[in-house]
Amino acid sequence: xxxxxxxxxxxxxxxxxxxFAVNKVPRFHKGEILLLQLVKDExxxxxxxQERIEFALVYDRCEIDHTGVISRQHWPQAxxxxxxxxxxxxxxxxxxxxxxxxxxxKNYAGQTNPLAISQEDEAVISSYVWGRLNxxxxxxxxxxxxxxxxxxxxxxVNKPAQPRKxxxxxxxxxxxxxxxxxxxxxxxxxxxxxxxxxxKIKYEKPFSETHHIHSLSQGGLDISKxxxxxxxxxxxxxxxxSAEFDRAKFLYKYPNGYEERxxxxxxxxxxxxxx
Ligand SMILES: [Zn+2]
Numbered sequence: 001x002x003x004x005x006x007x008x009x010x011x012x013x014x015x016x017x018x019x020f021a022v023n024k025v026p027r028f029h030k031g032e033i034l035l036l037q038l039v040k041d042e043x044x045x046x047x048x049x050q051e052r053i054e055f056a057l058v059y060d061r062c063e064i065d066h067t068g069v070i071s072r073q074h075w076p077q078a079x080x081x082x083x084x085x086x087x088x089x090x091x092x093x094x095x096x097x098x099x100x101x102x103x104x105x106k107n108y109a110g111q112t113n114p115l116a117i118s119q120e121d122e123a124v125i126s127s128y129v130w131g132r133l134n135x136x137x138x139x140x141x142x143x144x145x146x147x148x149x150x151x152x153x154x155x156x157v158n159k160p161a162q163p164r165k166x167x168x169x170x171x172x173x174x175x176x177x178x179x180x181x182x183x184x185x186x187x188x189x190x191x192x193x194x195x196x197x198x199x200k201i202k203y204e205k206p207f208s209e210t211h212h213i214h215s216l217s218q219g220g221l222d223i224s225k226x227x228x229x230x231x232x233x234x235x236x237x238x239x240x241x242s243a244e245f246d247r248a249k250f251l252y253k254y255p256n257g258y259e260e261r262x263x264x265x266x267x268x269x270x271x272x273x274x275x
Pocket of ligand 1: 192193194195196197230231232233234
């Protein structure tokens with residue numbers, strides 16, 4: 001795991017294209033996690049001193065850029081170029097955090113890029129990285145409000161994507177991120193966002209489903225803002241009647257005119273700073 005310092009004006013390209021640039025030959029292994037840390041002055045300016053890290057890159061390979069062509073193409077405003085471009089396979093959200101607030105053995109302050117994280121400290125940090133914990137374990141460790149922030153950031157890095165198809169022998173299906181669905185269920189404690197139905201209280205078993213408001217087969221995306229946590233009854237009746245969701249009013253409108261307003265809408269209202 002590595003820590004990379006990045007300016008706010010450059011981070012957007014990093015998270016959208018899964019790229020970073022450095023002047024030292026990188027000696028990373030494929031799949032290594034690179035934490036994108038907002039430089040301290042800007043973190044202070046944007047009120048993000050407790051949330052300097054919100055995204056990470058998954059390292060794939062390095063490309064040489066001695067002429068600066070690639071640097072200028074991606075960061076034309078930077079006024080400088082870099083020797084090496086880190087080409088990453090993915091951008092993932094983290095639970096928003098700052099290294100300074102964690103009980104680590106070393107100090108990772110300063111401008112050095114990249115800065116290697118010790119194995120001992122990586123063990124502390126890795127639970128903040130998307131995919132290490134999910135569902136209730138994620139919510140109970142970090143609390144629903146930080147999970148909601150991470151979900152809004154998930155949408156930022158996954159937004160440009162078309163719905164992804166995956167091949168299951170013999171037929172095609174749309175890819176669904178189960179971590180995303182389980183994390184959403186956990187912030188509502190598996191209650192139905194339409195009626196509040198809570199199976200856990202009655203049956204001592206958390207039980208809920210997720211529904212894509214704009215279906216994947218019609219081009220809807222697998223992102224949190226397009227997913228609702230729902231009880232099986234509401235799931236079926238919404239499909240059966242082709243009920244329409246009114247995003248402005250947070251309500252489902254049925255063909256007979258009946259309307260049902262969401263009683264739980266937290267994650268639809270959650271804004272990402274990076275949108
Ligand atoms: Zn319901």
